[in-house]
Amino acid sequence: MEAEQRHDMGTFNEEIIISQLRDQKTRRKAFESVVNQYSEKLYWQIRRIVNFHDDADDVLQNTFLKAWSNIDSFRNDSKLYTWLSRIAINESLSFVSKQKTTISMDNEELNLAERLESDNYFDGDETQAMLQEAVDQLPDKQKAVFNLKYFQEMKYEDISQVFGTSVGALKASYHLAVKKIEEYFNNHD
Amino acid sequence: MNEELEIKKRLGNGVNNPFRVPENYFEDFTARMMSRLPAEESETSNDADSNSTPVIEMNNQKRRGKWLSWITAVAAVMVGVVIGLHIVDNNQPSPTANSTPTYASVQTTSEEDYDDIAEYAMIDAGDVYAYLSGF
Numbered sequence: 001m002e003a004e005q006r007h008d009m010g011t012f013n014e015e016i017i018i019s020q021l022r023d024q025k026t027r028r029k030a031f032e033s034v035v036n037q038y039s040e041k042l043y044w045q046i047r048r049i050v051n052f053h054d055d056a057d058d059v060l061q062n063t064f065l066k067a068w069s070n071i072d073s074f075r076n077d078s079k080l081y082t083w084l085s086r087i088a089i090n091e092s093l094s095f096v097s098k099q100k101t102t103i104s105m106d107n108e109e110l111n112l113a114e115r116l117e118s119d120n121y122f123d124g125d126e127t128q129a130m131l132q133e134a135v136d137q138l139p140d141k142q143k144a145v146f147n148l149k150y151f152q153e154m155k156y157e158d159i160s161q162v163f164g165t166s167v168g169a170l171k172a173s174y175h176l177a178v179k180k181i182e183e184y185f186n187n188h189d
Numbered sequence: 190m191n192e193e194l195e196i197k198k199r200l201g202n203g204v205n206n207p208f209r210v211p212e213n214y215f216e217d218f219t220a221r222m223m224s225r226l227p228a229e230e231s232e233t234s235n236d237a238d239s240n241s242t243p244v245i246e247m248n249n250q251k252r253r254g255k256w257l258s259w260i261t262a263v264a265a266v267m268v269g270v271v272i273g274l275h276i277v278d279n280n281q282p283s284p285t286a287n288s289t290p291t292y293a294s295v296q297t298t299s300e301e302d303y304d305d306i307a308e309y310a311m312i313d314a315g316d317v318y319a320y321l322s323g324f
Contacts, residue, residue: 028223028226031223031226032219032223035218035219035222035223036219039215039218039219039222040215043210043215043218044206044208047208048208053208053209053210053211057214060218061221061222061225064222065225065226068226068227120209121208121209121210121211122207122208122209123207123209124205124207124208125207128205128207129207131196132207150193150196151206178193178196181196182195182196185195185196
């Protein structure tokens with residue numbers, strides 16, 4: 001599993017943090033704990049969608065900026081991490097969609113696997129680069145579901161909180177994604 | 190799931206993470222992120238929304254909108270007064286015009302005048318028509 005916590009700013013008690021986030025006086029300090037607690041996990045979610053470090057860094061910062069400005073809209077009916085994941089995925093997909101528009105406007109043919117293999121922050125082999133390329137060609141929702149399930153090893157129940165979709169629909173979405181990826185590999189063998 | 194097993198088989202043992210990050214990236218991220226948040230002063234002054242940038246943009250837009258509506262209103266009043274004077278002037282009996290001018294003749298004269306007035310007032314004739322017709 002990619003998401004490991006490297007920091008420890010004391011025990012992270014979500015209930016206490018949420019109540020501190022609601023109070024203007026303690027909000028900033030509490031938010032710092034949230035950033036510290038979840039930045040790495042969110043980074044890997046984002047990186048799997050946008051592929052490159054600089055882009056992932058930008059999207060991660062935008063995710064937290066958006067969370068900060070909308071902190072009052074956070075409801076206790078979901079976990080903080082689920083709420084942040086939702087923002088992170090939306091930000092990532094919107095980033096990728098904008099990027100695709102720019103690329104198609106520039107009429108530039110880009111091969112993701114080749115770009116990854118020449119990236120300093122990617123040290124996977126050809127198969128891993130191909131997997132990223134295969135995932136990249138999935139429709140947005142399937143891509144996000146596949147990433148959360150396959151790489152983040154999130155439970156369907158938690159993913160369903162992120163998307164507000166039923167577990168059944170997610171399973172179908174994941175199954176389709178896996179099938180398409182396998183087909184992609186078969187076609188490129 | 191067969192396909193999933195196939196993918197895992199291709200990728201070797203387990204799910205490896207081929208991505209890397211710059212040294213100390215995660216260690217430094219929190220401080221870097223916190224420095225990007227809006228300053229505390231703006232948080233206390235804007236109790237409705239803590240994100241200062243959009244608030245500033247919204248306020249600027251509101252201010253710009255207010256000015257535009259004021260300018261349009263003043264221009265419309267000026268145009269109205271001038272048009273009114275012209276209509277009164279046209280209704281005055283003259284040796285060449287009919288004593289009872291038709292609606293069409295008043296209308297034609299007024300439309301020509303709109304353009305002259307609009308040009309003089311440096312505003313688009315379309316804006317004037319739109320304003321007078323209530324759009």
